[in-house]
Amino acid sequence: xxxxxxxxxxxxxxxxxxxxxxxxxxxxxxxxxxxxxxxxxxxxxxxxxxxxxxxxxxxxxxxxxxxxxxxxxxxxxxxxxxxxxxxxxxxxxxxxxxxxxxxxxxxxxxxxxxxxxxxxxxxxxxxxxxxxxxxxxxxxxxxxxxxxxxxxxxxxxxxxxxxxxxxxxxxxxxxxxxxxxxxxxxxxxxxxxxxxxxxxxxxxxxxxxxxxxxxxxxxxxxxxxxxxxxxxxxxxxxxxxxxxxxxxxxxxxxxxxxxxxxxxxxxxxxxxxx
Amino acid sequence: xxxxxxxxxxxxxxxxxxxxxxxxxxxxxxxxxxxxxxxxxxxxxxxxxxxxxxxxxxxxxxxxxxxxxxxxxxxxxxxxxxxxxxxxxxxxxxxxxxxxxxxxxxxxxxxxxxxxxxxxxxxxxxxxxxxxxxxxxxxxxxxxxxxxxxxxxxxxxxxxxxxxxxxxxxxxxxxxxxxxxxxxxxxxxxxxxxxxxxxxxxxxxxxxxxxxxxxxxxxxxxxxxxxxxxxxxxxxxxxxxxxxxxxxxxxxxxxxxxxxxxxxxxxxxxxxxx
Numbered sequence: 322x323x324x325x326x327x328x329x330x331x332x333x334x335x336x337x338x339x340x341x342x343x344x345x346x347x348x349x350x351x352x353x354x355x356x357x358x359x360x361x362x363x364x365x366x367x368x369x370x371x372x373x374x375x376x377x378x379x380x381x382x383x384x385x386x387x388x389x390x391x392x393x394x395x396x397x398x399x400x401x402x403x404x405x406x407x408x409x410x411x412x413x414x415x416x417x418x419x420x421x422x423x424x425x426x427x428x429x430x431x432x433x434x435x436x437x438x439x440x441x442x443x444x445x446x447x448x449x450x451x452x453x454x455x456x457x458x459x460x461x462x463x464x465x466x467x468x469x470x471x472x473x474x475x476x477x478x479x480x481x482x483x484x485x486x487x488x489x490x491x492x493x494x495x496x497x498x499x500x501x502x503x504x505x506x507x508x509x510x511x512x513x514x515x516x517x518x519x520x521x522x523x524x525x526x527x528x529x530x531x532x533x534x535x536x537x538x539x540x541x542x543x544x545x546x547x548x549x550x551x552x553x554x555x556x557x558x559x560x561x562x563x564x565x566x567x568x569x570x571x572x573x574x575x576x577x578x579x580x581x582x583x584x585x586x587x588x589x590x591x592x593x594x595x
Numbered sequence: 596x597x598x599x600x601x602x603x604x605x606x607x608x609x610x611x612x613x614x615x616x617x618x619x620x621x622x623x624x625x626x627x628x629x630x631x632x633x634x635x636x637x638x639x640x641x642x643x644x645x646x647x648x649x650x651x652x653x654x655x656x657x658x659x660x661x662x663x664x665x666x667x668x669x670x671x672x673x674x675x676x677x678x679x680x681x682x683x684x685x686x687x688x689x690x691x692x693x694x695x696x697x698x699x700x701x702x703x704x705x706x707x708x709x710x711x712x713x714x715x716x717x718x719x720x721x722x723x724x725x726x727x728x729x730x731x732x733x734x735x736x737x738x739x740x741x742x743x744x745x746x747x748x749x750x751x752x753x754x755x756x757x758x759x760x761x762x763x764x765x766x767x768x769x770x771x772x773x774x775x776x777x778x779x780x781x782x783x784x785x786x787x788x789x790x791x792x793x794x795x796x797x798x799x800x801x802x803x804x805x806x807x808x809x810x811x812x813x814x815x816x817x818x819x820x821x822x823x824x825x826x827x828x829x830x831x832x833x834x835x836x837x838x839x840x841x842x843x844x845x846x847x848x849x850x851x852x853x854x855x856x857x858x859x860x861x862x863x864x865x866x867x868x869x
Contacts, residue, residue: 428804432820433820434822435777435822466742467740467742468806470777471778471802471819471820475778477778477779478780504744505741506752506754506755530746532809535806535809545745546707
């Protein structure tokens with residue numbers, strides 16, 4: 322039997338058909354306990370209106386997606402990225418989010434300097450963290466699957482994210498998404514290492530076989546090969562008691578369906594496959 | 596200035612247009628020093644004929660592709676996989692290959708038990724290794740990119756491959772393919788850990804941005820974002836002095852071209868991008 326209130330809707334899951342207002346109303350209708358808006362949806366709705374609606378419906382904001390994307394080809398572009406991250410932190414404060422999700426960013430166009438990009442990510446997080454501490458907002462590094470190292474995120478393992486937390490300290494944590502970490506032989510060790518204090522978000526979806534697109538072919542929980550209950554157990558063994566945030570990029574399947582059907586399925590699968 | 600004799604042609608690079616005989620003649624014509632046949636091409640040619648032609652053209656066989664693929668749903672299927680691996684070892688001996696390349700295999704159909712699959716891989720390698728030692732053939736574990744963990748190979752990092760070498764011992768090594776390891780923050784450490792004795796093969800191609808297919812959209816060296824010279828330097832710093840094996844799965848580009856054009860480009864890029 323599913324407890325829908327343990328679920329949080331990442332707006333990416335229904336992004337083709339619902340705006341943020343519809344997402345919030347959908348969460349309430351299906352009994353989900355939380356929401357994780359993307360910044361474009363938030364901007365479209367307006368922060369004040371979004372904040373009021375989220376509060377009125379009693380939803381937890383499990384994260385604001387997304388900031389990060391630090392590496393840049395020159396100092397001016399890097400500074401612009403830092404400025405954008407500060408705006409994201411301010412927005413997260415305004416909607417009382419539990420964290421800002423940081424996706425590291427990939428190689429600057431034309432670059433092959435992966436260690437250099439990783440150094441920019443560290444510096445960018447350090448600068449953003451200083452600002453975030455001042456306004457009481459936590460930052461969650463979401464390591465992305467290694468297939469995104471070139472163009473989306475050059476932090477690709479929990480080990481690397483934990484190393485950054487060790488180095489940069491208080492206020493920084495991780496977002497554990499089963500899609501990105503399920504393959505990692507060190508996943509249990511690194512989840513335990515992160516611990517309750519650092520695990521700021523837990524995201525679920527599934528890895529389909531075959532996967533036909535690197536970005537937009539993620540599966541509904543239970544339709545793929547990830548042992549989600551095993552990873553959830555690792556996360557909860559740390560003491561994590563947050564919501565299960567459902568984030569599914571699925572251009573050819575779930576994005577095309579009626580979002581109410583999607584949320585009905587999400588609630589079922591939270592009970593049977595998470 | 597390229598030295599074509601440092602290159603080895605993995606037959607997958609031209610597999611749509613050339614049989615093994617044409618590959619061997621192509622290597623000779625372009626001055627490549629080695630070849631790495633896939634087993635289907637070898638069977639089609641016949642082992643005796645292939646062996647004679649390779650010897651007559653003075654080519655080094657940098658590896659036989661491929662064996663492994665151990666995990667199975669039941670004991671009979673697992674045993675059949677072991678038998679197939681023995682046949683691959685025998686073929687490698689017959690053509691005087693430097694190693695048999697092992698691709699671990701993924702999850703059995705319907706399974707979500709990744710630790711179980713990895714245990715089968717360990718057991719399968721152990722059994723194959725015992726046989727290979729008896730006939731003087733080395734086995735090279737090729738860790739594949741984590742995006743293949745479900746359906747092709749559940750050994751996805753050099754660290755995991757090195758751990759298996761530590762556990763199983765003499766006669767077992769690794770094949771380092773830049774495509775599979777370039778994203779790994781531990782690549783330098785793990786290449787150094789493998790060392791000269793364990794690095795049995797070095798494969799090159801490139802990671803394209805964007806990558807439009809998980810398997811068949813690999814790039815020619817220099818067309819992507821991998822810092823290949825940096826990884827080559829790590830490999831050669833161990834004392835490795837073997838050939839650079841070129842393995843490019845490219846259904847929509849290189850596989851459609853005249854293989855002589857492909858080999859001309861390979862030779863150029865061995866000089867400019869490796």
